[in-house]
Amino acid sequence: MLVFQTEVLSEDLCLSGEIAVHLQISTTGTDADFFVKLIDVYPDTAQNHPHQPNRRVLMSGYEQMVRSEIMRARFRNSFEKPEPLVPNQVTMIRFQLQDVLHTFKKGHRLMIHVQSTAFPLFDRNPQKFVPNIFEANAEDFIKATHRLYHSPGEASFMEILRLE
Numbered sequence: 001m002l003v004f005q006t007e008v009l010s011e012d013l014c015l016s017g018e019i020a021v022h023l024q025i026s027t028t029g030t031d032a033d034f035f036v037k038l039i040d041v042y043p044d045t046a047q048n049h050p051h052q053p054n055r056r057v058l059m060s061g062y063e064q065m066v067r068s069e070i071m072r073a074r075f076r077n078s079f080e081k082p083e084p085l086v087p088n089q090v091t092m093i094r095f096q097l098q099d100v101l102h103t104f105k106k107g108h109r110l111m112i113h114v115q116s117t118a119f120p121l122f123d124r125n126p127q128k129f130v131p132n133i134f135e136a137n138a139e140d141f142i143k144a145t146h147r148l149y150h151s152p153g154e155a156s157f158m159e160i161l162r163l164e
Contacts, residue, residue, distance in 0.1 A: 073093055
């Protein structure tokens with residue numbers, strides 16, 4: 001998992017609109033999953049709410065998931081016609097998270113997680129392109145190395161597309 005985090009916010013930051021994810025990736029395999037989360041990180045000084053029913057959840061440093069989505073790379077160009085990745089070739093993966101209307105409060109941080117699995121929430125990807133993942137055999141599941149690029153010309157980023 002890769003974690004990106006802002007400095008402590010000096011003022012409220014309100015995000016509203018569609019969230020577009022643009023990942024420049026490569027992998028040693030021929031398929032991969034990319035799970036992206038937008039998170040509101042509460043300050044270490046955050047107090048628990050007096051009416052909070054579960055006292056085991058502490059608000060100090062709490063990471064509230066605001067939005068998330070997974071994209072199976074085989075479907076990057078079409079859900080009807082899946083296609084394999086070319087091993088070690090930089091490839092753009094674009095997808096959208098659900099719309100957002102959230103205010104990150106002053107003193108909080110904005111965090112983004114990019115990870116290659118969300119098991120058991122989503123099934124495991126064999127990292128190898130197979131016609132039907134649900135019929136994959138044990139030998140289809142291989143080890144793969146994924147890379148996320150963030151250099152000029154190959155930048156990965158997230159953008160908020162404002163609703164009009």
